[in-house]
Amino acid sequence: MSRANQQGAITYGLFMWHSTCQWGPSFQALVAGVFLIIPTSIWSQDAQKPAADSKAAAPKADVEKPDTYTSRLIHTNVDGSDPKQFTVFPEYTSQGSPEFSPDGKLVCFDVWKTGQTHTNGQIALVNADGTKPRILGDGLMPSFSPGGKRITFSRPGKGVWIMSAEGPDVELVQLDPSGWGTSWSSDGRIAYTASTGRGDNLIIVNIVEGTRTSIFDEEKSPYSQIYWNMAWSPDSKRIVFKGTTPEGKNELAIVDARGEKHGFVRRPFPDVHESFAWSPDGSQILVAKPCPERGNQSQLYSLNPDKDEPLQLLPKQDPQRPAVTASFSPDGKKLVSSCLMPVVPKVPAAQSK
Numbered sequence: 001m002s003r004a005n006q007q008g009a010i011t012y013g014l015f016m017w018h019s020t021c022q023w024g025p026s027f028q029a030l031v032a033g034v035f036l037i038i039p040t041s042i043w044s045q046d047a048q049k050p051a052a053d054s055k056a057a058a059p060k061a062d063v064e065k066p067d068t069y070t071s072r073l074i075h076t077n078v079d080g081s082d083p084k085q086f087t088v089f090p091e092y093t094s095q096g097s098p099e100f101s102p103d104g105k106l107v108c109f110d111v112w113k114t115g116q117t118h119t120n121g122q123i124a125l126v127n128a129d130g131t132k133p134r135i136l137g138d139g140l141m142p143s144f145s146p147g148g149k150r151i152t153f154s155r156p157g158k159g160v161w162i163m164s165a166e167g168p169d170v171e172l173v174q175l176d177p178s179g180w181g182t183s184w185s186s187d188g189r190i191a192y193t194a195s196t197g198r199g200d201n202l203i204i205v206n207i208v209e210g211t212r213t214s215i216f217d218e219e220k221s222p223y224s225q226i227y228w229n230m231a232w233s234p235d236s237k238r239i240v241f242k243g244t245t246p247e248g249k250n251e252l253a254i255v256d257a258r259g260e261k262h263g264f265v266r267r268p269f270p271d272v273h274e275s276f277a278w279s280p281d282g283s284q285i286l287v288a289k290p291c292p293e294r295g296n297q298s299q300l301y302s303l304n305p306d307k308d309e310p311l312q313l314l315p316k317q318d319p320q321r322p323a324v325t326a327s328f329s330p331d332g333k334k335l336v337s338s339c340l341m342p343v344v345p346k347v348p349a350a351q352s353k
Contacts, residue, residue, distance in 0.1 A: 070094045071324070073109060074339045075130075078332060080300060080317025088126050088133035095124070096325055096338040097141045097229060097275070101148040102186075104128060104330040106165075108142040108151060109338070111135075119156045125165070128329075128336075137168040141228055143184045152182045152190055154228070160192050179203060181228030187236040189257070193226040199246065200226040202239060204257060215239075216260050224248075227274035229325060233282055233305070238263070240276045240285050240305065252287070254305055269311065273298065275325040278305070280332040286314070288324050298322040300337065318342075 070093045073086040089095070092111035099108050105128055110121045121140040126133040139153040139161065152162050152175065160179035164170035175182070175190065182192035190205045196214055199221030204213045216222060223243035230241035240254045250270040256263035269289070277286040284302045291299040291313060300323045301311035317323060322340040329335070 070114075071096055071338050071340050073098055073107070074321060074323075074337045075128075076317070076335050076337065078328070078335055080314045080323075080335070083318050083321065086126065086130050088130060089124060089135075092122070092124070098325065098336045098338055099143055099327045100128065100329050100336060101144050101165075102146060102330060103148055106144075106148070107327070107336050108136075108144065108165075110140045110142065110153075121156070123151065123153055123163075136165075137163065137172075139163075141181055143182060145184050146186050146188055152184050154180050154182055154192075160190075162190075175205065176203070181226075181230060183230050183232060183239075185232040185236040185257070186234060189236065191230060191232065191239055191257075193228070193230075193241075196221070199224050200243070202226060202230075202241070202255065213259070215255055215257070222246075222260075229275035231276035231278045231285065232257075233278050234280050235282065238305070240278060242272055242274050242276075252303070267303075267308075272301075272311075273324055277326045277328050277335075279328050280330055286326045286328070286335075287311070288326070291319075294319045298324050298340070300326055300335075 073095050075084045075086065076082055089111055091113060093114045095109055095111045097110050100106070101108070106125055107128055108123060108125050111124045112118065112120045112122065118140055121138065123136045123139045123142050124133065125136055136151070139155050142151045142153040144151055144165070149165055150162055150171070151165050152160060154160050158174070159177035160175045160182040161173065162175055163172045176192065176194065179192040179194045182190055184190050188206070188208060190207070192203055193200050194203050195201070196203075196218040198219055200223050201218060201221050202215035204215065205211070222245060224246045225244040227242040230239055232239055237257055238254050239257055240252065242250060243253055244250050250272075252267040252269040252272050254265045254267075271289045273288040275288060279285070283304070285305050286300050286302060288298050288300050289311070290296040293313070297319065299319070300314040300317055302314060303309075303311055320342045323337045324340065326335050326337040
């Protein structure tokens, strides 16, 4: 594949592959086997620059004042103990949606600056030890391919995409212009949410076979909204997500990736956040929600996907770090979490004098 030329476009020589699926124009071009030209003007200004390649220190104790950022990545043991903060990209005050690469050597995540919103989000990449941080391009909620060579992600108002893990100047393809919140399974399929008829649906795309499947009935989805940051089971057979019913009730759900008729479990956990992580051994799902015992600060909880049991608070996480998203390392021994700035206990006026 050629690099960007002087006119600011990228030309891809692609393989022959026919498909009639209703995907975005770029993806239709991909499966038709034509040469695809994507202007660099669709990237953000940061994305057009060479990827940042600064040498940062490995994750360590906090070195920033809590009031200087919104959220940071925290590296911990799987039980939440021994937290170490990544000290990368201090100019990006919001950092979220982390995911380990399949080999455990990298972490991808999204970032944006103070005064910006998620619409200004950038995809960032850093070595798992906290070194070599770089910005790849604009986007949100990145997810690695099974081999770690590509990343699927969302772009506000522009659907779901696939790019090279080296950055969009190497490869960039639109998967679906109306999709949102995409996630790559270990067997190579991609899931995301999209509106199909009445309500939201989970869409499963098999790039190798050229198929696009809706998990729920397109005319009668059980959800008016399906949220982002869903998670696949490690065997690629199930997906966990948060949904809102037409009656306005939020719930956690686990559905068979072949379709709801093959398995669909709904759990009444209305206050869980819109982010999940499934452990590599398949035994637990991590999700964040307000913790009543800790002043309703957001904390990570564990769920047994195969039993109807209450959520269990992750025992050794820092109660002063509100955790909102997490990712398991491939060996299941470590977590990378996105945590809001630490909560500083208020000292009563009488004690502060």
